[in-house]
Amino acid sequence: MGGDSSRWTQDKKLRSLNPLFRAKVGAVLARLRKRGFQPSVFYGWRSVAVQRELDRLRRTKVTFSSHNAQRKDGTANAYAADIVDARWGWAPAAKANGFWAALGEEAKAAGLVWGGSWATFPDLAHVPYHPNSPLAQVKRESGL
Numbered sequence: 001m002g003g004d005s006s007r008w009t010q011d012k013k014l015r016s017l018n019p020l021f022r023a024k025v026g027a028v029l030a031r032l033r034k035r036g037f038q039p040s041v042f043y044g045w046r047s048v049a050v051q052r053e054l055d056r057l058r059r060t061k062v063t064f065s066s067h068n069a070q071r072k073d074g075t076a077n078a079y080a081a082d083i084v085d086a087r088w089g090w091a092p093a094a095k096a097n098g099f100w101a102a103l104g105e106e107a108k109a110a111g112l113v114w115g116g117s118w119a120t121f122p123d124l125a126h127v128p129y130h131p132n133s134p135l136a137q138v139k140r141e142s143g144l
């Protein structure tokens with residue numbers, strides 16, 4: 001797998017998620033649609049090469065993320081999804097229309113984590129399956 005996985009179809013992005021995680025993401029998307037939003041997965045799985053490029057552009061703080069997870073045979077098995085409203089993306093209108101707050105509520109209700117609640121580096125669209133490791137959190141809180 002290569003190329004820019006942000007350009008994949010919604011279906012392919014969803015299939016790139018770990019199955020347990022995918023079920024929860026599906027619930028979050030359904031709840032958001034019920035609330036009148038137009039949720040869209042921007043990134044499901046992405047390659048380590050794309051991750052390094054995002055790091056070079058300073059659009060991420062990590063060189064390996066839950067988006068990069070794969071099975072040993074190379075099949076995408078991501079444990080994070082970036083979810084935006086198709087109308088607004090990351091534009092100020094997303095916040096103004098309450099999309100990020102709704103995403104946080106629904107992610108937590110589904111038992112997932114919401115990156116927008118991270119104090120030092122809020123990552124508004126980022127919904128991972130696992131909390132960040134306690135050590136990583138200690139490191140961040142130490143400003144290191």
Ligand SMILES: [Zn+2]
Pocket residue numbers: 043067080081082123125126127
């Ligand atoms: Zn993300």
